[in-house]
Amino acid sequence: MTETMRAVVKAAPGPGLTMAQRPIPTPGPGEILVNVKAASICGTDLHIYRWDPWAQGRIRPPLIIGHEFCGEVVETGPEVDGIRVGDFISAESHVVCGRCDMCRTGKGHLCRNTRILGVDRDGAFADFIVIPAENAWVNPPDLPLEVAVLLENFGNAVHTAFAVDLRARKVLVTGCGPVGLMTIAVARAIGARMIIATDISPYRLELARRMGADHVLNPQEVNVVEAIRDLAGGEVDVLLEMSGAPSAIREGFAVLKPGGQAALLGLPPGPIEFDLANMVIFKGVTVHGIVGRRLWETWYEIRGLLNSGAVDLRPVVTHRFRLEEFDQAFATMASGRSGKVMLIP
Numbered sequence: 001m002t003e004t005m006r007a008v009v010k011a012a013p014g015p016g017l018t019m020a021q022r023p024i025p026t027p028g029p030g031e032i033l034v035n036v037k038a039a040s041i042c043g044t045d046l047h048i049y050r051w052d053p054w055a056q057g058r059i060r061p062p063l064i065i066g067h068e069f070c071g072e073v074v075e076t077g078p079e080v081d082g083i084r085v086g087d088f089i090s091a092e093s094h095v096v097c098g099r100c101d102m103c104r105t106g107k108g109h110l111c112r113n114t115r116i117l118g119v120d121r122d123g124a125f126a127d128f129i130v131i132p133a134e135n136a137w138v139n140p141p142d143l144p145l146e147v148a149v150l151l152e153n154f155g156n157a158v159h160t161a162f163a164v165d166l167r168a169r170k171v172l173v174t175g176c177g178p179v180g181l182m183t184i185a186v187a188r189a190i191g192a193r194m195i196i197a198t199d200i201s202p203y204r205l206e207l208a209r210r211m212g213a214d215h216v217l218n219p220q221e222v223n224v225v226e227a228i229r230d231l232a233g234g235e236v237d238v239l240l241e242m243s244g245a246p247s248a249i250r251e252g253f254a255v256l257k258p259g260g261q262a263a264l265l266g267l268p269p270g271p272i273e274f275d276l277a278n279m280v281i282f283k284g285v286t287v288h289g290i291v292g293r294r295l296w297e298t299w300y301e302i303r304g305l306l307n308s309g310a311v312d313l314r315p316v317v318t319h320r321f322r323l324e325e326f327d328q329a330f331a332t333m334a335s336g337r338s339g340k341v342m343l344i345p
Contacts, residue, residue: 006345007064007126008326015051019324022064025122025130027077032133034089038149039069039124039343040317041333043177043267048119049330053270058119066125066343067093067118070139070148080133088143089136090151091124092299093117094292108295109159125323127345137299146317149342150182151302154313155293156265157182158301161190163288164238164261170194172228172236173213174252175243175266176204178340181211181316183240188212189310192238196231198224198248201336210315219247228255241265246272253279265290316340 007022027033048055048065073087083089096103096111103111117123117131139148156179171192173184176199187195188211197213199205205216215231217224228236228251235257241249244266253274256262262285280287293299305311318339321329326343333341 005127006323007122008066008323008343010048010059010061010063010065012061013051013056015049017049017065017326017330019326022126024128027075027080027130029077029079030133031077031130032073032080032083032136033075033077034069034071034091034129034131034136035074036069036071036124036127036129036345037088038071038145039066039323039345040149040153041066041329041341041343042068042153044119045125046330046334063118064122064124064126064129065118066123067116068149068152069124069129070145070151071124071129073136074128076133083133083136083138087136088139088141088148090139090148091117091131091137092135092155092293092295093152094295095121095132095135096295109292109298114292125326125343127323144314145344146342147306147313150178150313150316150340151299152293153179153340154182154302155298156290157186158305159293159298160240160242160263160265160290161186162298162301163263163290164240164286166190166192166238168193169237170232170235171196171238171240172232172252172255173197173208173240173242174248175199175241175245176201176208176216177242178316179265180204180240180242181207181339182311182313183242184208184211184213185311185313186305187240189305194232194236196228196236198251199243203337204339207315207318207339219251224251225254236260238262244268246274250274250279253283253285256283256285258283259285261286261288263288263290317342320344 097113239262
């Protein structure tokens with residue numbers, strides 16, 4: 001093995017990323033070294049690439065970015081048990097402390113000391129990455145790369161969909177980025193009565209149909225509130241908000257029935273104006289904020305959905321690039337004319 005590796009790095013404050021040579025990291029106690037076989041671009045990575053206000057307040061360059069990946073374990077550090085060299089793994093990107101009140105009460109996904117791969121510590125857009133062994137999820141050796149690379153991100157969709165009861169419900173999914181697309185597939189697998197999806201990208205709306213949406217609506221072409229009321233016979237039972245767009249949030253709550261449920265994963269660009277009294281309080285709506293994946297409950301739900309054949313994730317990956325083509329990969333992801341974009345070292 002050589003002593004250095006390629007890595008996509010946020011080298012300094014400002015837009016863009018660079019390809020650099022970095023020393024191959026050495027696993028310490030309880031850690032493993034993983035040869036990255038595939039990685040995928042997340043919305044968080046786009047924030048870092050663009051260097052928007054969120055990234056400026058959170059990222060401390062220099063940093064190797066990327067947190068969605070799969071790979072082969074090539075070395076284990078001391079005190080590692082249950083993970084072997086040669087294992088094909090995906091990874092939970094949230095490194096939690098195991099000591100705070102959230103971790104100790106079974107809410108590790110809300111750990112007060114969470115450090116995220118590719119955000120708070122070096123990530124996976126590289127040939128190798130070191131992670132805690134406890135963050136590794138061992139896959140079947142024949143699991144396709146296109147599926148294994150999505151498991152962490154798929155967990156967001158599963159966590160969102162499983163936060164509410166979707167069985168025989170009329171469901172609105174606002175935002176058909178990759179997580180929204182996977183959420184549609186889960187809602188269909190659970191047994192939603194009707195799934196309506198909204199997005200401003202015709203490309204992604206077509207993918208939404210493929211993943212199981214009954215109706216797709218483009219807010220730039222129709223009055224979404226009126227169209228949903230016509231399709232749903234008045235209102236929807238459940239809102240799954242995946243976009244973070246202020247207009248989509250307001251429209252989603254406008255068509256949510258009294259006593260309905262909303263699960264919110266999408267992140268607005270900043271504070272938004274919202275009629276809390278009439279859209280939530282006087283409607284008696286239950287709202288769930290979704291962060292990450294339940295550790296490790298969501299991961300076992302992922303396994304069940306995939307092993308049963310209830311969900312096929314492969315259509316979500318629409319583009320593949322070599323690691324050195326990262327600029328083109330990010331441009332494709334930002335264009336709205338893609339599903340998930342995969343990087344292959």
